[in-house]
Amino acid sequence: MKAELKKLDLIFCAVAVAAILLAWLAAYAGVRNPSIVPSPWETVKEACALMGSGEFWRAFGGTLLRTFLAFVLSLALGTTLAVLASVHPFVRAFLAPIVSVLRTLPTMAIVLILIILTGYDYAAVPVLIGLLVLLPVLYAATLASIDEVKKEYGMVAETFRVPTAKKLFCMYLPLAAPPVLAQTGSVFSLGRKIVVSGEVLAQTAKSLGRMMQDASVYTAVPKLFALTLLCVLTGFALEGLCALIKWIVVRWEK
Amino acid sequence: MRLNSVSKIYGDKAALQDLTLDIEEGKITAVLGESGAGKTTLLNVIAGNLPFEGSVEGAGKVSYLFQSPKLLPNLTVEGNLKFVLAKENHKNIALMLRKVGLEGKEKAYPKELSGGERQRVAIARAFLFPHDVLLMDEPFSSLDLSLKRSLLMLTAELWREQRETVVFVTHDVHEAALLAHRAVVLHRGRICFDTPIAGDVVRDFFSHPSEEDALVRALIPE
Numbered sequence: 001m002k003a004e005l006k007k008l009d010l011i012f013c014a015v016a017v018a019a020i021l022l023a024w025l026a027a028y029a030g031v032r033n034p035s036i037v038p039s040p041w042e043t044v045k046e047a048c049a050l051m052g053s054g055e056f057w058r059a060f061g062g063t064l065l066r067t068f069l070a071f072v073l074s075l076a077l078g079t080t081l082a083v084l085a086s087v088h089p090f091v092r093a094f095l096a097p098i099v100s101v102l103r104t105l106p107t108m109a110i111v112l113i114l115i116i117l118t119g120y121d122y123a124a125v126p127v128l129i130g131l132l133v134l135l136p137v138l139y140a141a142t143l144a145s146i147d148e149v150k151k152e153y154g155m156v157a158e159t160f161r162v163p164t165a166k167k168l169f170c171m172y173l174p175l176a177a178p179p180v181l182a183q184t185g186s187v188f189s190l191g192r193k194i195v196v197s198g199e200v201l202a203q204t205a206k207s208l209g210r211m212m213q214d215a216s217v218y219t220a221v222p223k224l225f226a227l228t229l230l231c232v233l234t235g236f237a238l239e240g241l242c243a244l245i246k247w248i249v250v251r252w253e254k
Numbered sequence: 255m256r257l258n259s260v261s262k263i264y265g266d267k268a269a270l271q272d273l274t275l276d277i278e279e280g281k282i283t284a285v286l287g288e289s290g291a292g293k294t295t296l297l298n299v300i301a302g303n304l305p306f307e308g309s310v311e312g313a314g315k316v317s318y319l320f321q322s323p324k325l326l327p328n329l330t331v332e333g334n335l336k337f338v339l340a341k342e343n344h345k346n347i348a349l350m351l352r353k354v355g356l357e358g359k360e361k362a363y364p365k366e367l368s369g370g371e372r373q374r375v376a377i378a379r380a381f382l383f384p385h386d387v388l389l390m391d392e393p394f395s396s397l398d399l400s401l402k403r404s405l406l407m408l409t410a411e412l413w414r415e416q417r418e419t420v421v422f423v424t425h426d427v428h429e430a431a432l433l434a435h436r437a438v439v440l441h442r443g444r445i446c447f448d449t450p451i452a453g454d455v456v457r458d459f460f461s462h463p464s465e466e467d468a469l470v471r472a473l474i475p476e
Contacts, residue, residue, distance in 0.1 A: 153326060156318075156326075159316065160317070162337060170326070170329065174328040175326065175327070252328045252363045
């Protein structure tokens with residue numbers, strides 16, 4: 001039964017990919033102008049050429065590093081704040097409106113403000129915007145997980161008078177981790193999307209965002225499509241990597 | 255241990271009303287009553303998990319056997335016991351695991367254990383944790399009959415070794431008759447019946463396990 005469901009999932013997945021390709025081909029045939037909508041094979045050819053260039057890999061590495069930095073900073077800060085909020089109701093109440101404001105901030109407006117505030121530090125802007133967008137997501141996810149753990153096992157720790165550090169490192173953090181780790185892949189992808197947007201607007205050197213912006217300025221549409229395609233494909237690879245990390249870290253759920 | 259005029263009110267519902275109760279040291283006191291009678295609230299008051307009116311004297315250090323095992327899924331059997339124990343008590347883990355029949359399962363995660371084995375770990379945890387009073391909140395209620403029998407006997411066996419003060423909440427009069435020296439019945443947060451239970455049944459009466467088993471079977475029939 002399980003194997004059959006997996007097979008069905010794979011079939012539907014293949015159908016979805018085929019549908020996207022068909023839509024692309026339809027757009028290509030409809031527009032009939034490769035400098036506006038390039039064909040999939042042209043795009044793949046361009047993507048292969050890009051993968052052979054050092055410029056692409058330097059940009060890819062730069063964007064990945066900035067995304068990773070934004071993600072790690074938001075995870076560390078989000079987890080710390082969530083732990084504090086779970087312990088002190090005042091911290092929770094204090095953070096609630098701040099998190100709501102961060103969640104509703106228009107990304108592009110903040111990029112522009114950050115460019116001015118950071119004294120035109122074009123490398124820092126994408127990291128900061130990534131941090132501002134990811135922080136409320138990771139804070140909320142971690143806090144919800146900790147609340148769940150507290151509901152289920154808090155009484156055990158309280159009744160047996162378990163010391164705070166032991167509670168935190170043996171109970172709250174390990175048990176709150178799986179639901180947060182399950183979201184890591186999509187949060188990381190969201191982070192990369194935001195960082196690339198920040199790079200486009202801030203014109204960050206050695207970045208995918210800058211390469212995309214240049215391709216757009218020089219109307220190198222196949223290159224723009226190829227960069228987008230490579231972003232999507234590497235995004236899938238990174239989400240897979242996150243799932244693998246969760247599988248390795250959370251041994252007891254297997 | 256003595257509870258003096260203890261009251262606990264949730265909203266407009268009184269879970270415990272001006273309840274005064276002496277719990278005899280070294281004995282098992284069963285607290286019976288229908289759902290909502292205040293049994294679990296009484297345990298939480300003794301454990302100090304709830305604010306309440308009145309006072310509890312002489313509860314000391316409390317251990318707890320919950321209705322469900324409540325084992326941390328990320329820790330092994332040994333890890334779950336170490337989680338509640340101070341370092342100096344870790345040396346007792348191996349012996350306790352042997353007593354509850356879980357020798358060789360030290361490194362197993364709760365997910366790898368059966369329901370009965372998980373409850374055995376919870377029993378081991380409750381008895382291992384250094385305490386003055388053991389609180390048991392319907393720990394056998396969700397088990398099938400054969401498992402209930404074997405875990406009742408295991409609990410009786412462990413109690414016989416330590417002869418500790420136990421408050422045992424149950425809604426099953428048979429369980430109370432098997433384990434307790436005294437039955438206190440709660441109704442709407444008040445004591446409506448309080449009686450000693452004649453004879454020392456499973457607790458310490460039988461010299462041979464087969465006799466004990468026969469009685470357990472008689473009181474908890476198929």
